[in-house]
Amino acid sequence: xxxxxxxxxxxxxxxxxxxxxxxxxxxxxxxxxxxxxxxxxxxxxxxxxxxxxxxxxxxxxxxxxxxxxxxxxxxxxxxxxxxxxxxxxxxxxxxxxxxxxxxxxxxxxxxxxxxxxxxxxxxxxxxxxxxxxxxxxxxxxxxxxxxxxxxxxxxxxxxxxxxxxxxxxxxxxxxxxxxxxxxxxxxxxxxxxxxxxxxxxxxxxxxxxxxxxxxxxxxxxxxxxxxxxxxxxxxxxxxxxxxxxxxxxxxxxxxxxxxxxxxxxxxxxxxxxxxxxxxxxxxxxxxxxxxxxxxxxxxxxxxxxxxxxxxxx
Amino acid sequence: xxxxxxxxxxxxxxxxxxxxxxxxxxxxxxxxxxxxxxxxxxxxxxxxxxxxxxxxxxxxxxxxxxxxxxxxxxxxxxxxxxxxxxxxxxxxxxxxxxxxxxxxxxxxxxxxxxxxxxxxxxxxxxxxxxxxxxxxxxxxxxxxxxxxxxxxxxxxxxxxxxxxxxxxxxxxxxxxxxxxxxxxxxxxxxxxxxxxxxxxxxxxxxxxxxxxxxxxxxxxxxxxxxxxxxxxxxxxxxxxxxxxxxxxxxxxxxxxxxxxxxxxxxxxxxxxxxxxxxxxxxxxxxxxxxxxxxxxxxxxxxxxxxxxxxxxxxxxxxxxxxxxxxxxxxxxxxxxxxxxxxxxxxxxxxxxxxxxxxxxxxxxxxxxxxxxxxxxxxxxxxxxxxxxxxxxxxxxxxxxxxxxxxxxxxxxxxxxxxxxxxxxxxxxxxxxxxxxxxxxxxxxxxxxxxxxxxxxxxxxxxxxxxxxxxxxxxxxxxxxxxxxxxxxxxxxxxxxxxxxxxxxxxxxxxxxxxxxxxxxxxxxxxxxxxxxxxxxxxxxxxxxxxxxxxxxxxxxxxxxxxxxxxxxxxxxxxxxxxxxxxxxxxxxxxxxxx
Numbered sequence: 005x006x007x008x009x010x011x012x013x014x015x016x017x018x019x020x021x022x023x024x025x026x027x028x029x030x031x032x033x034x035x036x037x038x039x040x041x042x043x044x045x046x047x048x049x050x051x052x053x054x055x056x057x058x059x060x061x062x063x064x065x066x067x068x069x070x071x072x073x074x075x076x077x078x079x080x081x082x083x084x085x086x087x088x089x090x091x092x093x094x095x096x097x098x099x100x101x102x103x104x105x106x107x108x109x110x111x112x113x114x115x116x117x118x119x120x121x122x123x124x125x126x127x128x129x130x131x132x133x134x135x136x137x138x139x140x141x142x143x144x145x146x147x148x149x150x151x152x153x154x155x156x157x158x159x160x161x162x163x164x165x166x167x168x169x170x171x172x173x174x175x176x177x178x179x180x181x182x183x184x185x186x187x188x189x190x191x192x193x194x195x196x197x198x199x200x201x202x203x204x205x206x207x208x209x210x211x212x213x214x215x216x217x218x219x220x221x222x223x224x225x226x227x228x229x230x231x232x233x234x235x236x237x238x239x240x241x242x243x244x245x246x247x248x249x250x251x252x253x254x255x256x257x258x259x260x261x262x263x264x265x266x267x268x269x270x271x272x273x274x275x276x277x278x279x280x281x282x283x284x285x286x287x288x289x290x291x292x293x294x295x296x297x298x299x300x301x302x303x304x305x306x307x308x309x310x311x312x313x314x315x316x317x
Numbered sequence: 318x319x320x321x322x323x324x325x326x327x328x329x330x331x332x333x334x335x336x337x338x339x340x341x342x343x344x345x346x347x348x349x350x351x352x353x354x355x356x357x358x359x360x361x362x363x364x365x366x367x368x369x370x371x372x373x374x375x376x377x378x379x380x381x382x383x384x385x386x387x388x389x390x391x392x393x394x395x396x397x398x399x400x401x402x403x404x405x406x407x408x409x410x411x412x413x414x415x416x417x418x419x420x421x422x423x424x425x426x427x428x429x430x431x432x433x434x435x436x437x438x439x440x441x442x443x444x445x446x447x448x449x450x451x452x453x454x455x456x457x458x459x460x461x462x463x464x465x466x467x468x469x470x471x472x473x474x475x476x477x478x479x480x481x482x483x484x485x486x487x488x489x490x491x492x493x494x495x496x497x498x499x500x501x502x503x504x505x506x507x508x509x510x511x512x513x514x515x516x517x518x519x520x521x522x523x524x525x526x527x528x529x530x531x532x533x534x535x536x537x538x539x540x541x542x543x544x545x546x547x548x549x550x551x552x553x554x555x556x557x558x559x560x561x562x563x564x565x566x567x568x569x570x571x572x573x574x575x576x577x578x579x580x581x582x583x584x585x586x587x588x589x590x591x592x593x594x595x596x597x598x599x600x601x602x603x604x605x606x607x608x609x610x611x612x613x614x615x616x617x618x619x620x621x622x623x624x625x626x627x628x629x630x631x632x633x634x635x636x637x638x639x640x641x642x643x644x645x646x647x648x649x650x651x652x653x654x655x656x657x658x659x660x661x662x663x664x665x666x667x668x669x670x671x672x673x674x675x676x677x678x679x680x681x682x683x684x685x686x687x688x689x690x691x692x693x694x695x696x697x698x699x700x701x702x703x704x705x706x707x708x709x710x711x712x713x714x715x716x717x718x719x720x721x722x723x724x725x726x727x728x729x730x731x732x733x734x735x736x737x738x739x740x741x742x743x744x745x746x747x748x749x750x751x752x753x754x755x756x757x758x759x760x761x762x763x764x765x766x767x768x769x770x771x772x773x774x775x776x777x778x779x780x781x782x783x784x785x786x787x788x789x790x791x792x793x794x795x796x797x798x799x800x801x802x803x804x805x806x807x808x809x810x811x812x813x814x815x816x817x818x819x820x821x822x823x824x825x826x827x828x829x830x831x832x833x834x835x836x837x838x839x840x841x842x843x844x845x846x847x848x849x850x851x852x853x854x855x856x857x858x859x860x861x862x863x864x865x866x867x868x869x870x871x872x873x874x875x876x877x878x879x880x881x882x883x884x885x886x887x888x889x890x891x892x893x894x895x896x897x898x899x900x901x902x903x904x905x906x907x908x909x910x911x
Contacts, residue, residue, distance in 0.1 A: 019450050031462050141597040142590045144535075147542030149549055150589075153568060153582060161572065215732040218688050222727075223747035223798060224720025236737050248452065255457035259546045263568065270457075274550055277461035285462055289454075296453045310737060312782040 012304050016297035020290065024076070027289045028069050031282045038280040042085055059085050072286065081287040086279050091287040094272065099291060101171055101268035102261065104181070106253045108189035113196035113253075114246050120197065121204025121242060126231060128209055140198030148256035152191035152263045159187060171266045188264045192256050196249040203245045207238035240307050247303040254292055338527070338602055347598035351591035358588055362408040369402040373558040382574055391580055394566055403558040404580055410559045411541055411588065414475040418540035419533060421479025426486025427529060431521055433487070434494025435513070445491070448484040456481035457546070464552045471553060478543050482536050489528045497524040527603050534596030538589040545585050560585045623657035623698075625857065625864035632704045635806045635838030636685060637661035640698035643680045643689065643862075655680050656862040661701075664805065667832060667839040669849040669870075671885060672859035678842045681859070682810050685840070686725055687715040703805055720751040724799035724837075726809040726828075730791035730816070734783035740794050741779030748801055766797040770827060789820035793827070800831055807832065809841045813848060825851055846889035850874065858882050 038061065039052040047055075056062050060071065075082060081091035124133040143151075159165045166187045172180035211217070211234045220230050254269075261270030269288055276284040342348035361368060377397045385392045391400040433441040460477055467473040497503060497520065506516050547553065548561025555562065560581040567578030623640040631637050643655035655677040662668045670678045684695035685702075699708045703722050707715060719725070727733040735743055741763060748759035760779075767775035770793040783791060792812065799807060812828065813821040829852050832839045843849065849856050849870060857867040858879065866879045877883045 019453065022450060023454055027459065027462065030459070034463055034467060035465055141593045144593065146586060146589055147539075147546055149546050150542065150582060150586060153564065153578065157571065157575065157578070213690075215727060215729060216735045218683075218686075219725065219727050219733040219795065219798075220735065220743075220747075221688055221716070222686055222719050222723075222725035224716065224718075224751035224802065225747055226716070226750065229746070229750055233735050233738070237735065251453055251455055254455035258455075258457040258461070259550060262550055273458055273461050277465040280465055285458070289458055292455045292458060293453070296455070300453065312737065312784070 012301055020293050023293050027286055031285055035280045042280055082283040084281055084284045086281045091283050095287055095291055098269050098272045101266050102257050105185050105188045106257055108185050109192035109253050110250055112193040113200055113249055117197040117200025118242055120201035125205035125208025140202050143194050143198045148192045149259040151194050152260050155187050155191050188260050192253050192260055200242050200245050204242035207241035211237045243303055247299050250299045251296055341602050345598055347594055351594040354591045362412040365405045365409040369405040371399045371402050373402045373406040374556055406558040407560045410557055414544045415537050415540045417472055417475035418479040421476045422482035422486055426483040427490045430487040430490025431494045434491040448487045452484045469552050478540055485532055489532050490525050493525045493528055494521050497521055531596050531599045534592050538592040541589055623659050625659040627659055627661040629661055629663045631701045634661045635664045637701040638697055641684055643684055643695045646692045654862050658864050660857055662838045662840050664838050665836050667852055667854045669853035669856045670842045671856055673844055676859040677862040678859050679810055682808055682842050720747050720802040722805055724804035724807045726796050726799045726812045728811040728814055730788050730795055733795055736783050740781055744798055766801045770797045792824055806838045811842055846886050
C-alpha cells in the first residue's frame with residue numbers, strides 16, 4: 005500500500021512538472037510580447053523596455069524558467085505582471101470561491117449520479133431508467149454555461165429563488181454563501197450527474213451478471229444485502245468518472261463564474277489571459293493541477309480500499 | 318483458409334454489418350429525425366450567404382434592439398444588426414469550428430491510439446501517460462492562454478480544443494485495436510506474411526471506425542459547446558458572427574430583451590442535442606442487446622410429455638420437482654431449454670444429473686434454487702422442498718429456503734466469491750443475516766466449518782481476500798459456505814470440473830464425508846460418469862432438456878438402456894484411459910531425454 009501510494013504521488017509530481025514546463029513555454033510562445041499586452045498600444049518602446057527589464061523579460065527564456073521553478077518549489081509564484089502583487093496572495097483570495105462551487109457541484113454530481121445509477125442499474129428497462137437515459141443523452145452534451153443561462157432566467161430572474169449574480173463568503177453568511185453558489189453548482193453538475201449515473205448503471209448491470217451474485221443469493225441473503233455487494237464492486241467505475249468530472253468542472257467553472265459574476269479563478273484566468281500576465285496564468289495552472297492530482301490520489305486510495313487487488317499490485 | 322479467403326470473408330461480413338447498421342440507423346426514429354435536422358443545419362451553414370436576408374455586419378441604427386418585425390424577422394441586436402442573418406452566419410462559424418476541432422482530434426487521436434494498441438511497448442506507455450495527463454489538465458485555462466497569444470485566432474483556438482479532445486479518440490482506438498489484435502484472423506494474417514501496415518489498414522481500421530463515429534457525434538457536440546463558451550467569454554473577432562457572442566450580448570440584455578438570448582441558445586441547444594441523440598442511437602444499434610423475458614406466458618407449442626419420474630412420496634422427499642420447464646429469452650425469441658422434467662431426491666440420498674453442456678442440467682438446478690438468470694423463467698407442475706409444497710410460494714418465501722434448507726456449491730470457485738470482501742465476511746454475513754446469529758457466534762461457526770472442510774489455518778483464510786487463495790481452497794471455502802447453514806439439501810453444480818485433477822478427488826471425498834455426516838440429500842450435477850461412480854446412489858441422464866434415463870448407479874453402469882448413456886459412459890472411460898496413456902507417453906519422453 006505504501007509503495008502504491010508513493011508511486012501515485014511521484015506520478016502526480018511528474019504531471020505537475022510536465023504541465024508547468026508546458027504552460028511556461030506555451031505561454032511565452034503564444035504571448036510573444038507581453039509588455040504590449042500589459043501596457044496597451046499607447047506605450048512607447050522605452051516604457052516597454054523598462055517594464056521588460058523590471059519583470060525580467062530581457063533574460064534568456066531558460067533562465068527565466070529556472071528562476072520561476074526554483075521559487076515555485078518553495079510555493080513562491082512570483083509577482084503578477086499587471087499589479088505587482090504576489091500571485092500566491094491573489095490566488096488565496098480567488099481559490100476558495102471556485103473551490104466552493106466546484107466542490108458543491110462534485111457533491112451534487114456524486115450524490116444524485118450514484119443514486120440514479122443505482123436505481124437504473126438494478127432495475128434496467130423501467131420508465132425511470134428510460135427517462136434518465138433520454139435526459140442523459142442531451143444533458144451530457146449541453147455545455148454548463150448553456151444550462152446556467154437557462155437556470156438563471158428561470159430561478160433567479162423569473163422565480164427570484166436565488167440571487168442571479170454575486171458571491172457571499174461563508175464568513176459573512178453561511179446561508180447567503182450556499183444560496184450564491186447553488187445555481188452555479190447545479191449548472192455545472194447536471195452534465196456530470198448523467199455521466200456518473202450512466203457509468204454506474206452499466207457497471208451495476210455488469211456486476212449483477214457475475215457468478216458470485218448468484219452464490220451470495222444462494223446463501224439466503226436478501227436482495228438489499230446482495231445489492232450492497234454489487235454496488236461496492238460497481239463503484240470504481242462511478243468514482244473514476246467523478247474524478248474525471250472534477251477536471252471538467254474546473255474548466256466549466258471558468259465560464260460559469262462569468263455568468264454569475266463570481267470572483268473566482270475563472271475571472272482571474274480570463275483577465276490574466278487578456279493582459280498577458282504570465283506569472284498569474286502559471287500560478288493558476290499549477291494550483292489547478294494540484295487539485296487534480298490530489299483528487300486523483302484520493303480516488304486511488306478509495307479504489308484501493310474498495311478493490312483489494314489494487315493494493316497488492 | 319488462406320489469408321485471402323479470410324480477408325474476403327471478413328470484408329463481406331464488415332460490409333454487411335456496415336450497410337445494415339446504416340440502414341437500421343435510417344429506419345430508427347432516433348436516427349433519421351436528428352440526422353435530417355442536423356443536415357438541415359449544415360446546409361444552412363453552407364448556404365449562409367444565399368439564405369441570410371442581409372449582411373450580418375450591416376449596421377442599421379434604426380433597427381438597434383428592434384423587436385421582431387417584417388424587416389428584421391428576429392429583430393436587431395444592440396448595434397442594429399439583423400439577428401436572423403447573424404444567426405445564419407453563426408451556424409457557418411459553429412460548423413467550421415467544429416470541423417477544425419474534429420479533424421485535429423481524429424488525425425492525432427486515432428492513429429496514435431491504433432499504434433499504441435497494435436504495437437504496445439514503450440510507445441503505448443508514453444502515449445497513454447500523455448493521454449491521461451491531457452485529460453487531467455483543465456483545458457479552458459490553456460485555451461485562454463492560447464487565445465491571448467494567438468490574438469484570438471479562431472482556427473488556432475479550435476485546433477487547440479481539438480487537442481483536448483484527443484484522449485477520447487486515443488482511448489477508444491487503443492482499446493478497440495487491443496481487442497481485435499487478439500482475434501484469430503489477425504494472427505492468421507500475420508502468420509501468412511501480411512505486413513503490419515496492411516493488417517492495420519485492412520482489418521484494424523474496420524473494427525475501430527464504428528466507435529470512432531459514435532465518439533465523433535459526441536465530440537462534435539462538446540466541441541460546439543466549448544466554442545460557444547469561448548465566444549461567450551468574449552474571445553474571438555467581434556466581426557465574425559457567432560452563437561456564443563450573440564449569447565453574451567443577449568445575456569447582458571437578458572432582463573430587457575430576453576429574445577436576444579433565446580435565439581442563439583436555442584440554435585446551440587438544438588444542434589448539440591441532435592448530435593448527442595445520433596451518437597446515442599448509433600451506440601445503441603452497435604451494442605448487442607440482451608433480450609428481456611416477457612412476463613406473460615409464451616403461446617405454448619404443443620407441450621412435449623414430461624420425462625423422468627418421482628420415486629418417493631412427495632411429503633417424504635428432500636426435493637421433488639414435477640414437469641419443470643425452463644424458457645430463455647434469446648434475440649430470436651423465447652426458447653424452451655428444459656422440456657418438462659420430473660425428479661426427486663430422498664433425504665440422505667445422493668443423486669447425480671449427468672449430461673453434456675446444453676442438456677439443461679444446470680438450468681434444472683438453478684430452477685430448484687429459484688436463481689435463474691434474468692433472461693430465464695421456470696414453471697413447474699409442483700416443487701417440494703423438505704417435504705413441503707412450495708409450488709405457489711412467493712419469491713420471498715423461496716429465498717427463505719436458501720441458506721437454511723438448501724445449500725449450493727457452484728462450479729467455478731474463483732468467480733463465485735465476491736472479490737471485494739474478505740472470505741470471513743462472506744461466511745459470517747449470511748449466518749448473521751439469515752440465521753440471526755451474533756457476530757461472535759457466526760465467526761465461531763464460520764471458523765468451525767472452515768476447519769471441517771480441511772483448511773488448516775481458518776483464521777488466516779478468513780482474513781484473506783479471494784484472490785489470495787488457490788482454486789482448491791476457494792472451492793473448500795464455497796463448500797463451507799454451503800454447509801454453514803446446516804441445510805438438508807445440498808445442490809452442487811459441477812463442483813469439481815474447474816479444479817486440478819488431484820484436487821478433484823479430495824473435494825469429492827469431502828462432499829461424500831459431509832453428506833454422510835450431516836445426513837444431507839445431495840443433488841450433484843456433472844458431465845463425468847467417474848464422479849457418478851464415486852459418489853452417487855442414483856443417476857439421472859439428461860439430453861437436450863429431457864431426462865432420457867435414470868436408475869440406481871450400479872444397474873445403470875451394468876446395463877445402460879439408452880445408446881446415449883452408453884456413449885457418455887464410454888466417453889468418460891476414454892477420457893480416463895486417454896489421460897493415462899498421455900501420462901505414460903510423457904513419462905517415457907522424460908526418460909528418453911533425461
